[in-house]
Amino acid sequence: MNNQSQVDYSTDRADRYIAKNKGTVDPQYRNHYHASPPVGWMNDPNGFVQFQGAYHLFYQFHPYDAKWGPMHWGHMRSADLIHWEELPVALAPDQDYDRFGCFSGSAIEKDGKLYLLYTGVTADDQGVHHQLQCLAVSEDGLHFEKVQQNPVIATEALPEGASLVDFRDPKVFEKDGMYYAVIASKSAEETGQILLYQSEDLLQWEFASVFLKGNKEQGVMWECPDYFHLDGKDCLIFSPMQWPQDGDDYQNLNSSVLAVGKVDWATKQFHPESYQEMDHGLDYYAPQTLVDDAGRRICIAWMQMWGRDFPTDTLGHGWTGSMTIARELKWVDGALKQYPIGIANKSANASGVSTTIEDAKATIPGIEGDCGLLQLKVDVSDLEKLSIHLRENEKERTVVHYDKVKNELGIDRSASGIVLKGEEATLPVSRKLVLPGERTHLELAIYLDHSSVEVFERNGEAAMTANVYPTETATGISFEVSGKAVFTEATFTQFV
Template sequence: MSQEKRKELLDKAYQSIAEKKDKVENDYYRLQYHVMPPAGWLNDPNGFIQFDGVYHLFYQFHPWAPESGLKYWGHYTSQNLVNWEEQPIALTPSKWYETHGCYSGSAVDDDGVLTLMYTGNVKDDGVRSSYQCLVTSADGINFKKSEGNPVIDKQPEGYTAHFRDPKVWKKDGTWYLVIGAQTVAEEGRVLLYKSANLKEWDLIGEVVGSNLNGLDNFGYMWECPDLFTLGEKEVLIVLPQGLEAQGDLYNNIYQAGYLVGELDYETGEFNHGEFIELDRGFDFYAAQTTLDQQGRRIMIAWMGMPEEDEKYAERENGWIHAMTLPRVLELREDNKLIQKPVPELKQLRQEKIDYKKVKIKDEELELDQICGDVVELIAEFEIEDASEFGIKVRCAQDGSEETVIKYDTNNQKLSLNRNKSGRGESGIRRCLLESDSMVKLHLFIDTSSLELFANEGEEVFSSRLYPSKESQGIKFFAQDGQVTLKKVTKWNLE
C-alpha cells in the first residue's frame, strides 16, 4: 500500500512542478546563485553532508503550492558548493509514521552508506505524534526507509509530541544525536541520545533549554538543534521560539542563535555561555552545518521565516523561499562565531571594477560601473569624523527605492534599512559592531536577496529584497563629516 501511496504523492509533486515551470522560471525575483525549490515551498535545510566527495543538500519541500503543506525532502547535489544540480525527490511521506510530513533531520556516513535520520510527523484528529526514522541509500539518489522505523517511537515522559529534528554525529565510536523538544510545561529543550548502531537509542539527558542552567524562561519550543566541536569547544546552534524582542535583539518572529561551552557526554549537561543570534537580518532560520572533507565546518540556512508567507513577493509566481550562501564557521577566542562566505564563491566573479582612496564628505557618491542586481561588493571604510556612513544598494534613479546599510560611529551600530526596498516587509535591523578605525562591508546581492558580512564575518545580515528590476544603483554616503573609502571592489556574478 505504501508503494502505491508513494507513487501517487510523487506523481502529484512532479505534476505540480511541471505546471508551474514557466511561471517560476520567468519570475524576475528568481535568484541567480542561490538554492531554491523548482516550484512550491522550501524551508529548513536537511541532511547537509559531503559524502564521497559530493555535497548533498536536502530540504523541507512542499511541491504542490507556495505555502507550508505536506513536507517531502527535496534534494540538490554539488561538487563545489556553487553550482547545484537538482536531484529526484528523496523522501515522500508515504508511511504510517509520516502521514503529515517528513520533517527535518540530518545525514551521516555510516561506514560508506549515506544514512538519513528525520522526524515523521503524524496528526490524527488534531493529536500530534512524532517518530524518529532512518533511511539509507546505496547510490546517493534513491533512498530506502528502514524496516525497523521508527527507531525512536515516542518522546520521553514529561515532554509533548513537539519532539523533532534529530542532528546525528559520531564520536569515539558512538553515535549521538541532539533533538528539539518541549516539556509539558511548554519549555523549550534540547535532548541528547546515544546509540551503538543508529537503530537503538538511549536518552542521556537534557542538554540545555528554557529555565535550565542559568537560562530564564527562554521560549516554549527549541527546534533544529545542531551540536558540533570547533577548536576545544562545543557549539550548539538552536532555534528558540517564543522570545520577546529586547531592543535590537530578537526582532524576528523566531530566533536562530548559538551557545558555546563544554558538553558532558555522560550526563548531557552543557556548561555554556550566553545565547547569541547567528544573523542580524530579516530572513534567516533553521541553520544546519556539516564538517566537509577539508575539515571545514560549513553552515547553510533557510533565507526565510515561518508563518510570514505574505512578505515574500515570489509567492504569486508559484514558488517561495531560498537558502543562504554556504558559510565557513570559525570560533574566536572570545567564543564569538565568525561566518565567512565559502571561498568557492569566487568562481562566480566576472568583470572586476575597483576604486581606491575615495574621500566622501557630507554627500552621496556614485562611482562609474559600480551598480547592478547580481553582484559582489567589498567596501573598506576608514573612520574619520563622519557621524554616519555607509552604502545604499538597489537604488532607483528617482530615489523611490533604496536599501540602506549604515554605520553609526557614535553608537557603534550597523543597521540594515528596508523601509524603501520595494515590495515585502519594511523595517530596520541593527546590531553593535565595535570599531574605531575601519569598517569592512562585504555584500552579496542577488535579484531578490542581500547577504552582508561585516568586518570579516563578525556580524552578518541576511535578507530578501523586492525592488524593481530597474533599481540597480549603488551609492556611498557620509553624514556630518568625512569618511575615506579606502578600497571598493565590485564584480558581476555569473
C-alpha cells in the same frame, strides 16, 4: 481524518510534477546563486552533508504549492556551495508513520552509505498528530529506502513530560564510536528543550538525557538543534520561537541562537556559558552545519522567517523560499566569526583608485549591479555616518548604514519595494548591532541577489540577512556620507 492522508504521495509523483511545472514559475524574484526550489515551497535545510565528493543539501519541500504543505525532502548538490544542481526528490510522506509529513532532520555517512534521520508525523486514533523519528538509507546518495524498523525512535522513548506533538528535527553525529542525535522537544512547563539519544548502529536508539532545558524567558519551543565542537568549544545551535527581545538582539519573533559551553559526557548534559543571536538581520532561521573534507565548519540556513509575507506566493509566482549562502564558522578569542563562502573576486568592476566622499551623496565609477558581491574597505577615521544605497532608483532602495560614533552597523529595507509584514508588533524592516572594538577602517562584503541582501563585516564579526522585493529593476549603488569616507577598496563582482 485529514484529507492529506488520503493523497497518494510518492517521490515519483513529485518528480513528475516538478518536471511538468518548473518551467511555469515566474523568475522575477528568483535568486541566482542561492539554493531555491525548482517549484513550490522550501523551508528548513535538512541533511546538509558532504558525500562522495559533493555537498548535498536536502530541504523541507512542498512541490505542489508555493505555501507550506505536506512535507517532502527536496534534494540538490554542489561542488562549490554556489552552483546548485537539482536532484530527484529524496523523501515523500508515503508511509503510515510519516503520512502527515517528512519533517526536518539530518544526514550522516556510515559504511559508504548515506543515512537520513528525519521526523515523521502520524496521528493517533483521535486524529492528534504525533512526531517520531525515522530513517532512510541510500547507496548512491540519490535514491533512498526507508528502513523496515521505522520509526527508529518512537514516542514511547520520550522522557516524562515531553510533548508527543513537538518532538522533531533530529541532528545526528558520531562521537567515540557512538551515534548521537539531538532532537527538539517541548517540556511539560511549555519551554524548549533539547533531548539526546544514542545508538550503536543508527537503527536501535535509546534515550540518553535531557541535553539542555530552557526556561520561561527563552521562548516556547526550540527547533532545529545542531551540536558540534568548534575550535575548543562545545556549541549548540537551535532556533527558538518567541525568544524575548533584548536590546538590539532577538528582534524577530523567532530567532537562531548559538549556545557555547561544555558538555559533561558522564551525565550527557550541555552546560551553556553564553547565548548569542547568529544573524542580526530579518530573515534567518533553522541553520544547519557540516564539516567538510577541508575541516571547515560550514553553516547554511533558511533565508526566511515564519509569520511573514511571502510575495512570490501572493503574486502567484509558483515558488517560495531560498537558502542563505554558506558560511564558515570559527570561534576566535571568545567570539563567533562568520565568513561567507561566495563569489570569487574576479572579473570585478572596480573603482581603480582611492575615492573620497565628504559630506555628500555620490556614486563610484564602475560600482553598480543587482546580482553579485560588493566589497568595500573604507577609512572611517574622519567619518560620522555612511549610508550605502543598494538597488537604488528614484523610488526604492535598500540601505546599509554605519554610525561611527555609536559604532553601529544596520540594514533598512523600509523603502526596498514590497513591504513585508510579520507577526511582530512593529514592521520588520530594520535591524542594527554594535560592532565590537573601535576601528579606523570598515570592511564589508555585501551579497546581492534578486530578492536578498546579505551583509558581512569582513573580520567575521557581524552578519545580517534580509529579503527584499523591488518593484522595478534597479542596479544603482550610491554612498551618502556625513564627514569624510575614504574608499581604499570598492569592487562589484557580477555573478555569472
